[in-house]
Amino acid sequence: MKKRILLVEDNPATIDVIQKELEFLGYESAVAQDGKEGIEKAVSYLPDLIIMDISLPKMDGLEASTLIRKNPKTQSIPILAATARATSTRHSMRVSRVERRTSAVRGASRSAWANRAPGCRLRRKGDLP
Numbered sequence: 001m002k003k004r005i006l007l008v009e010d011n012p013a014t015i016d017v018i019q020k021e022l023e024f025l026g027y028e029s030a031v032a033q034d035g036k037e038g039i040e041k042a043v044s045y046l047p048d049l050i051i052m053d054i055s056l057p058k059m060d061g062l063e064a065s066t067l068i069r070k071n072p073k074t075q076s077i078p079i080l081a082a083t084a085r086a087t088s089t090r091h092s093m094r095v096s097r098v099e100r101r102t103s104a105v106r107g108a109s110r111s112a113w114a115n116r117a118p119g120c121r122l123r124r125k126g127d128l129p
Contacts, residue, residue, distance in 0.1 A: 002028040006047040008038035008064065010056050014084070018051065035059030039067050042074045054083040 005022055009015050010033050022029045030045050032038040035056045042050060050068070054061040061081060068074045 002026060004028045004047040006030050006041055006045055006050045008032045009053045035061060035064035038064045042068050050077055050079045052079050052081055054081055
C-alpha cells in the first residue's frame with residue numbers, strides 16, 4: 001500500500017510541482033487549498049504525512065496544525081511546515097516547534113526530508129552521511 005501524503009497549499013504551480021514529485025516517488029497524494037480544508041481532509045484522508053504551507057487563506061498553516069494536533073484521530077500525523085516566504089525569527093521559532101513534532105517518514109530523518117534538494121529521492125536512515 002502506498003504511503004499517503006496530504007499537501008495543504010494554495011499556490012497552483014507549487015501544487016503541480018509537488019504532486020508530480022510525490023507521484024514520481026511512489027506516494028499517493030491529496031490536496032487541500034486552505035487551512036480549514038486541510039483540517040477536514042486530515043480527518044477524512046488520514047495521511048501518513050501532511051505537508052503544510054504556512055501562509056494560507058481562511059486559516060494559516062500554524063493554526064491548522066494546532067487544531068490537527070488537538071484531534072485524537074490526527075494528532076500523531078507528522079506535519080512538515082513549509083513556506084516559500086522569508087520569515088521573522090519569531091515566526092521561524094513557531095514553525096520550528098511544529099517541525100520538531102514530526103517523526104521519520106519511510107525511514108528517512110526529518111532533516112533529510114526537509115533539506116533534500118528538489119528532485120532528489122529520500123534515502124533510508126542508514127544511507128544518510
